[in-house]
Amino acid sequence: MMHTNHSSSDQSDTTDTARIARAEASVHVFTELMPDAFEQSAGRDGPLKDKVLSVKDLFDLTGKITRAGSPILEETRPASKDAIAVERLRAAGARLIGRTTMTELAYSGLGLNPHDGTPDNPLFPNHIPGGSTSGGAVSIATNLADIALGSDTGGSLRIPAAFCGLVGFKPTQSSVPLTGAIPLSDSLDSVGPIARDVATCAAAWQVMAGLPVTDLPQKRPELVVPINFGLTDLDPAVASSFSALREELIAAGWKIREASLPVLDTYGTLPVWQFSAFESLRRFKDKLVTHGSKMDPRVRQRMERGTEISEAEFASTLTQRAELIAAFRTEIGDALVLLPTVAIKPPHFDDVATDEGFSRLNLLALRNTSLANVMDGCSVSLPFGQGDALIGAMLTSFNGQDEVVLSAALAMESDLAND
Template sequence: MAAAFPWDVTTVGERLEAALEKAKGERSAENVYIKLLEDRARQQAANAKGTENPLAGALISVKALFDVAGEVTTSATTVLKNDPPAEKDAVAIARLEAAGAVFTGLTNMSEFAYSGLGLNPHYGTPHNSRYPGCAPGGSTSGGAVAVALGLCDIAIGSDTGGSLRIPAAFNGITGFKPTQNSVSMEGGKPLSDSLDSFGPMAKSVSECELAWQVMAGRTVQAVEPKKARLVVPKNFGFDEIEAPVVAGFDAVVEKLTEAGFEVVEKDLAVIDVYSKVPPWHMTSVESRAHYEDHFQKTPEQFDPRVHARMGRAEEISAVDYRQTLNRRQTLIKAFADEVGSDILLLPTTPILPPKIEDLADDGAFNRLNLLALRNPSLANVCDACGIALPYQNAGHILSAMLIAPGGEDENLLACAKAVETVLGG
């Protein structure tokens, strides 16, 4: 294990202390964590020594929406900060500890995980590690920056419309959104019961794979890299796309083709069905169902933009909502049938990280937030799995995304390993 991954039980104590010191002392690490878990981490590091568990010695950060025993699960809000502490770890978090993980802290995020850009007015916004002065991406903002800065090896987060993949893209790391039902949702604060998934971010596909296997309670066994036919959807994901993203993606397609991948461009018929399943129907209604009391009684304590998005639940009826869910079930089957054993290839986001100063206006924020979410949301609405892979082109740090039908996580990871080799070469 030591040869394949950057962690080692013999040095975990020293690595932990260095990571904690950096988290507390460097400006680049400001606002990454809501709370460091120093005492627990030191105990876990001591326990890891001499063991051969799959994650023994790995430094892992935990998004602030997961239950961690003895800690308040705030979801980076103020309305939940006075809740009683969690009595036990979330299922996925408990599995990580059993595998030898060392929890560095609870990472910052968009309030209630309800934004793709990662801003938080309550706890501050983490600094983008690659694009100074720009949004870190969300909602798992702190986790992505923690991995990019070396504050942890793996970040655990959630993904409702790209919340693992967007911040991974904006910070030059890998983000994996597994099929929803592969990882238990027990002990995690929800945004959308329909769309939420729990998964990891790291600096490689192999690290994400290992963390996911542990979170899912699966046998830990690495898949071999394997090429698959890659489909670029001509009718989705390329409108309102910025020039550096276009140039980078064209270069990716060229490199993959030269490396022996079959890459085809075609329209996807399922996109027409997809256009009739608005994600906001699910996120607004389902978040309100969970947090309605706070929504009504203490609106002044919310991020106003999050409160406004939750408020959109009043724009649709119960019948509208149910019809959206019905259409989604049709969509999920149609997507799996059409994509089959192929894997979709497209830019993770059509935009570069926007400057935070450009997000002061609500109209600009809403436009760029929707653009950031647009491409990755396809995987959530179609109950699929997706992964964001970093690469560089013409001085820009960019990200390519692979999406496979639900349940095809292992095939997706195998293909991602093969693609990762090409992008990193």
């Protein structure tokens, strides 16, 4: 049930020229292609030798202006060096092909960008790819790249991975330096990869975290499905597939228990929206004043909500978050939380055309994934099912448990592929 239908056209990309030509023909996937850098990097030794790398538009690249998908940053100075994550991936042999489209300033889970355009979902034509790492996910799903470097503030790696049938990994925030990446929320931002399989995500994370690249073992820890979070308002197809997922895992020998976790009831009282609104406004306030009219109105409006929050209120929110982080670690223990990555299927473009539809679906898209960001944890989304039954299966734990989560994901990937 693991299998998803990706384009097989990568098999025909026997030359760099062919791959670049296909990338040039793609629509709204890249904001900039770098054929010279791509061709010159062939054959460099390293654990990621010849893996094709796409980079979200919010990471610094030497000599380039970092726009983060926004016209308000078009006049900033070119970067003097690569972001640390980019530098480490390239040093490990990854070959940079180009920069990918994203939601403006990474501020939504749906992936829309009115300035650069929004790529179509390769698996569900005329449906959104998810965001904010929209172009990155599509670059993997169409086999234009092997590793997409992205960011995840509330689900921006895992949502597009789920919508496009891929693996997305949000690491522990502190494990990968954010230096050289345009922040949205200093509290919640994480840097991580999207790929077609868990092993590639694991290797990319190890490289970005400055760790030796080693094969992780397959492990099957206990899974807990929280009955008081993440399971309401599910699309019927998501609910059905998640039920099938649980049955297949139990048949493969996994122990899954249901539990009501008190920390998740408290989590429901936390104003999660404050993190991105308050922290992005603090960073971009001057730009908002001078260039706000150029922004995607939906992004601007959410950022402007930061004016409603006092310093004292935000300090209180940070304190409440710290208490939740401690409680989360205690309550889940050695288990991993299992949930559908996203409550909904990829919306049709028409469904997000109105502000009401956009807001409602954006909140639902981000609901389950945001948990890991607020809890300062780590989380991976795996594809499960085929066609209309495709969903993301998400494993989440507390900070520092990256290898545990990835080892479980490797086992799950194996079990679901061999059912």
